[in-house]
Amino acid sequence: MSAASFLMSCSRSADGTLWLGGVRLSDIVADGRIGTPAYVYDIDAIAKEARDLEASFEREPHLVAYAIKANSASLIVRALAEEGCGADVVSGGELELALRSGIAADKIVYSGVAKQDDEIDRAILAGREGICAINVESVEEIARVGARAKECGRTARIAIRLNPGVDAETIDTHAHITTGHDEAKFGVARARIADALDLVAQTPTVRLVGMTSHVGSQITNVNAYLSSARALFEVAREVKARFALSYVDTGGGFGIDYGDGCSVSPADFIRATRALKAEHGLSNLALYCEPGRGLVGAHGVLVARVTQRKVGDREHRWIILNAGMNDLIRPALYQARHRIVPLTAPPGPLGAFRVVGPVCESSDDFGVHDLPEDHFDAVAILDAGAYGFSMASTYNGRALPAEVFVRGGRIEAIAPRHEIDAWVHARMATVPG
C-alpha cells in the first residue's frame, strides 16, 4: 500500500505504520490504559478546519455555530471555541455542554422540533440575555417560547427556521439525512411564515433576530446548498422590511470526502453563499452557518482490533472486528461507507474481505474492502470524527468505546473505554421507596 494521498488526517510512514496527528495508531492499540475500540481525534486538524472556515468570511460579520451533535467531546468543543466558533445545540444537555466548554451564551443557537419547557427555560436564562437565538421550528413553538419567556421574566431572542421546500433530489444526499423537503418535520413551511410573523408581532416577550434553514447533511454540491440559501434569502428580504433582523443562517450540511472524491471544503460553501447573500441585498445582515461534520468528520478514526477471520466458501471471507454498529452506526443506518485500512500494512497481495462487527444484526457490516491477505491485527476505520461516538450505544451489552485526543504530536487526553460493570449496573432497576 503506497503512502497516502487518500487519507486526509492519517499518514503512513516508510515502515508501513499508520499515524494520526503525529501519534502512531498501533501505540494506541497497545496502550493498556485505553482499550479498543477507540476513537482517535486530531485536535490540531479540527482547529485548522475551523480557522480555514473562519478565514473564508474575511471581514464579513459572521458566526460559525458548530453543531455539537456531530461530536460532543468537550475538548473538541473547547478547541473550536478557541477558534471563535459558537455552537448549534439540540438539547438542554448539549446547551449545558457548550456553556461548560467555554462557548458564550450569545454564541449559541438552539434547534430542534420539540424542545421541552425546562430546556427552553435553560436557554432563556443562560448568560445575561439568554442564548443568541432559539430556532423556532413551528408557529406553535413561538407561542410556547413567548410564554416561557414571560414566566422567566425575560425576552427571548428567536430565529425562525424556514423549511425551504427543496426536494430531496435537489439536495442529493441520503433520504434519512435530508430535512428541507415539504414532508420533513423540520422548520416552518413557506406558506406559514406570514402567520409566524404575525404571532411574533403580537408576542412582546420574543424578539425575532434571525432567519435560519438547514436542509440536510453530507451535501457535496455547492449549488444544492445555494438552492436552499436562495429560498432563505428571498424570505429574509421580506422579513427584514418588518423586523430588525441581525443575521441569516444557512445551516450546516457541508459534505466531506469519504473516499468518493468530494473536493468541496466548508470554505467553498461559504464563499458562494456570501456572494449570493450580497446579490440579495442582505449585506447589512451577518451570515451564520451551523457545520458539524465538515469540521470534525475527516479528523477522527475508529481504531479496532481484528477478533477473528472467517472463511465461508471461496467468495465469502470475513474479517470480524471488535468494533460494531453500536460503536459506529453510520453504515447500518445510512448505508454509509467508511474506508478501512490496517494499522501496519504487511507486504504482499490484497484480497476482498467483508468487514463486519460482533453485534447480532446482519446490518452490522462495514462493507467489502481490499485488505492484505497476510495477517494484521488492527485497523483504522477512517473519517469517523462525526456522528461516531455521539451516536454510539451499548446495544448487545457492549461498553461505549474509548476516545483519545491528540494534539501537538502527542496524546493530550484519554476517555477510557467504559466498564462493562457500568452497563450491568445501569440495567438493574431499583425498587422505589
Ligand SMILES: *Cc1c(COP(=O)(O)O)cnc(C)c1O
Ligand atoms: C445536524 C444539524 C446541523 C449540522 O449538520 P452537519 O451535516 O453535521 O453539518 C446543523 N444544523 C442543524 C439544525 C442540525 O440539525
